[in-house]
Amino acid sequence: MTSPLQQKLKINGSSVVTANRTWDGIVVYRTAAKGWSADLAEAAIVRTPDEAKALLAEAVADDVGAIGPYIAPVQVDDTGKILPGNLREQIRRDGVTIDLPV
Amino acid sequence: MYAYDEIDRTLVNERVSEFRDQVKRRLSGELTEDEFKMLRLQNGVYLQLHAYMFRVAIPYGTLASNQLRQLAHVARKYDRGYGHFTTRQNIQFNWIKLSDLPDALADLAEVGIHAMQTSGNNMRNVTSDQWAGVAPGEIEDPRIWSELIRQHTTLHPEFSFLPRKFKIAITASDHDRAAIKVHDIGLRLIKNEKGETGFEVLVGGGLGRTPFIGKTIKHFVHGRDLLSYIEAILRVYNQYGRRDNIYKARIKILVHELGIEKFSREVEEEWQQIRHSSLQIDDEVIEDIRSRFIYPSYEKLPHMPDELRQAAADPDFEAWRKNSVAAHKNPGYAIVTISLKPIGAPPGDATAEQMDALADLADKYSFGEIRVGHEQNLALPHVAKRDLPALWKALDKLGLATPNVNLITDIIACPGLDYCSLANARSIPIAQELTRRFANHELANLIGRLHINISGCINACGHHHVGHIGILGVEKNGEEVYQITIGGRADESAALGNLIGPGVKFHEVADVIEDIVEAYLALRERPDELFVDTVKRLGVEPFKERVYATR
Numbered sequence: 001m002t003s004p005l006q007q008k009l010k011i012n013g014s015s016v017v018t019a020n021r022t023w024d025g026i027v028v029y030r031t032a033a034k035g036w037s038a039d040l041a042e043a044a045i046v047r048t049p050d051e052a053k054a055l056l057a058e059a060v061a062d063d064v065g066a067i068g069p070y071i072a073p074v075q076v077d078d079t080g081k082i083l084p085g086n087l088r089e090q091i092r093r094d095g096v097t098i099d100l101p102v
Numbered sequence: 103m104y105a106y107d108e109i110d111r112t113l114v115n116e117r118v119s120e121f122r123d124q125v126k127r128r129l130s131g132e133l134t135e136d137e138f139k140m141l142r143l144q145n146g147v148y149l150q151l152h153a154y155m156f157r158v159a160i161p162y163g164t165l166a167s168n169q170l171r172q173l174a175h176v177a178r179k180y181d182r183g184y185g186h187f188t189t190r191q192n193i194q195f196n197w198i199k200l201s202d203l204p205d206a207l208a209d210l211a212e213v214g215i216h217a218m219q220t221s222g223n224n225m226r227n228v229t230s231d232q233w234a235g236v237a238p239g240e241i242e243d244p245r246i247w248s249e250l251i252r253q254h255t256t257l258h259p260e261f262s263f264l265p266r267k268f269k270i271a272i273t274a275s276d277h278d279r280a281a282i283k284v285h286d287i288g289l290r291l292i293k294n295e296k297g298e299t300g301f302e303v304l305v306g307g308g309l310g311r312t313p314f315i316g317k318t319i320k321h322f323v324h325g326r327d328l329l330s331y332i333e334a335i336l337r338v339y340n341q342y343g344r345r346d347n348i349y350k351a352r353i354k355i356l357v358h359e360l361g362i363e364k365f366s367r368e369v370e371e372e373w374q375q376i377r378h379s380s381l382q383i384d385d386e387v388i389e390d391i392r393s394r395f396i397y398p399s400y401e402k403l404p405h406m407p408d409e410l411r412q413a414a415a416d417p418d419f420e421a422w423r424k425n426s427v428a429a430h431k432n433p434g435y436a437i438v439t440i441s442l443k444p445i446g447a448p449p450g451d452a453t454a455e456q457m458d459a460l461a462d463l464a465d466k467y468s469f470g471e472i473r474v475g476h477e478q479n480l481a482l483p484h485v486a487k488r489d490l491p492a493l494w495k496a497l498d499k500l501g502l503a504t505p506n507v508n509l510i511t512d513i514i515a516c517p518g519l520d521y522c523s524l525a526n527a528r529s530i531p532i533a534q535e536l537t538r539r540f541a542n543h544e545l546a547n548l549i550g551r552l553h554i555n556i557s558g559c560i561n562a563c564g565h566h567h568v569g570h571i572g573i574l575g576v577e578k579n580g581e582e583v584y585q586i587t588i589g590g591r592a593d594e595s596a597a598l599g600n601l602i603g604p605g606v607k608f609h610e611v612a613d614v615i616e617d618i619v620e621a622y623l624a625l626r627e628r629p630d631e632l633f634v635d636t637v638k639r640l641g642v643e644p645f646k647e648r649v650y651a652t653r
């Protein structure tokens with residue numbers, strides 16, 4: 001999972017814009033309502049590089065809301081449910097894959 | 103223990119209020135992330151996958167019990183009830199909110215703890231032997247010199263904007279526990295024929311993308327010239343160091359490109375110009391620092407007390423003692439390593455409860471002092487031997503008496519893809535699985551000293567290059583793949599490991615390591631031939647054959 005921060009803008013399939021919320025750092029997704037949500041289900045889905053660029057530009061402009069926005073791959077299943085597109089995004093959505101010590 | 107003076111305290115407090123103001127301006131939008139990023143990094147605040155991460159310095163790995171309690175308090179109040187001890191004598195909190203950080207910093211400042219120099223392109227926290235001041239045969243306490251360098255370089259403009267981060271480590275023992283050969287500057291404290299204190303200076307070590315073992319640049323620099331010599335190195339580095347390319351900006355690359363001869367000539371020239379300046383250190387300065395280190399008043403105690411003799415009948419106690427207890431310069435005392443590597447748990451994590459309890463045990467049994475080592479374990483540096491059995495029982499209750507120090511389950515692992523935004527692959531679950539595979543203590547003991555180091559990307563925070571077995575996570579077609587090296591070591595005979603062959607998948611790693619260990623057990627000449635020595639004698643081939651024959 002080469003860090004997406006080091007990747008060029010290339011999208012194939014469905015994508016979302018994700019970042020970390022500024023005041024507490026939690027994972028958030030850019031919504032169609034021009035806000036941020038902690039729930040991937042509420043993320044705005046983009047399917048073309050132009051759509052992705054536009055959504056990213058809007059997210060970058062909201063620097064007080066969230067930091068380090070980037071485009072992340074997702075899969076949308078038959079029922080319309082949005083799933084993380086790779087292990088990194090899965091871990092960001094679900095948390096660590098290990099038991100915490102407490 | 104070190105007593106900070108007024109200047110340090112004022113500085114730390116000023117930094118806290120400065121940061122409080124910066125955070126406020128960031129949250130109101132007055133500062134952009136671009137403007138704020140450097141400010142937060144200067145205060146040890148990184149961004150990870152799920153949250154901010156807060157890195158706190160533990161200078162030369164020495165902690166007082168009240169400081170450990172305060173770390174526990176921060177873990178409990180602002181984080182999720184635990185902290186992670188790292189390979190650089192730091193502790194990290196993984197879940198902290200930006201809005202809480204000023205309060206956390208203020209709470210830590212109350213006990214003289216700060217996060218300066220834990221990140222950014224500056225002179226980092228100078229690390230040292232975690233057994234400094236107590237190891238038998240040590241020439242002199244190396245922390246006095248670490249402290250001298252710390253004072254000189256803290257916030258010194260010349261050292262705050264280097265081409266890249268810069269790390270120094272110091273040892274004063276024959277056995278190098280500070281890994282000086284993989285630091286930008288490594289210092290080995292020695293005495294010359296006249297009995298004067300000085301240093302062998304190594305330069306250009308480092309891991310990461312382009313690993314190098316440090317080379318000796320000068321065999322003896324007199325103690326009084328230490329600062330001017332370091333300054334000369336830094337000036338040459340500042341002059342040539344590549345700021346245009348972060349991958350080439352480390353001093354190791356410069357030393358490699360210029361060659362050690364040319365590099366040392368340049369340093370020598372620079373040094374001759376500044377050697378007799380105000381950088382020359384007066385004996386009083388050293389004595390003043392020395393006087394601030396508070397050493398316990400040891401009692402005269404028996405080398406083999408009855409309590410210890412009796413406890414030796416208990417095989418569980420003996421198993422722990424053999425691995426965790428080391429000789430102290432005072433024969434009635436011992437150094438006790440506290441394993442933060444319980445079977446199946448993330449290496450280096452300690453809960454707030456464990457930290458509090460350990461602080462109490464330090465008060466009761468170790469003159470209130472705790473040490474943090476680069477192996478992600480802790481130590482109690484001054485335990486009377488007669489107290490060992492009682493201490494063991496107390497540690498065992500806390501889950502802190504796993505008898506595996508220096509054994510195959512004493513694994514060093516970076517946070518990897520579970521936490522880190524730079525990661526390619528997970529590290530912690532690999533470590534956990536390996537500890538389960540080798541959980542049997544007789545087996546681990548039979549294998550003997552064997553260090554496994556795991557990193558989740560090429561930045562090498564888990565020091566995989568110098569692990570006896572090194573595991574590096576990479577990404578291939580969206581999958582986690584692990585490259586395995588053998589034969590590395592981090593001590594006075596530091597060496598980089600060699601790749602055994604193509605990378606293996608997540609679920610295969612533990613099997614492969616088992617194969618390597620079985621091959622070693624079959625190939626070693628004697629039970630006390632260490633894994634690394636067998637690899638050195640035979641090379642990679644027999645291990646490679648064993649691993650890939652059936653894959």
Ligand code: HEM
Nearest residue numbers: 150188189190284308309310516517521522523561562563
């Ligand atoms: C999310 C947290 C972390 C981030 C973002 C991070 C980032 C980095 C980066 C970018 C480097 C490479 C420096 C270079 O190019 O020279 C590095 C090196 C290093 N990190 Fe981390 N790190 C993290 C956590 C840790 C932890 C938990 C430890 C200890 C267990 C650690 C120990 C080290 C060490 C010892 C090095 C130096 C390797 C060398 O000698 O070059 N880091 N880290």
Ligand code: SF4
Nearest residue numbers: 516522525558559563
């Ligand atoms: S080695 Fe890579 S994955 Fe591991 S902590 Fe360092 S930067 Fe993160």
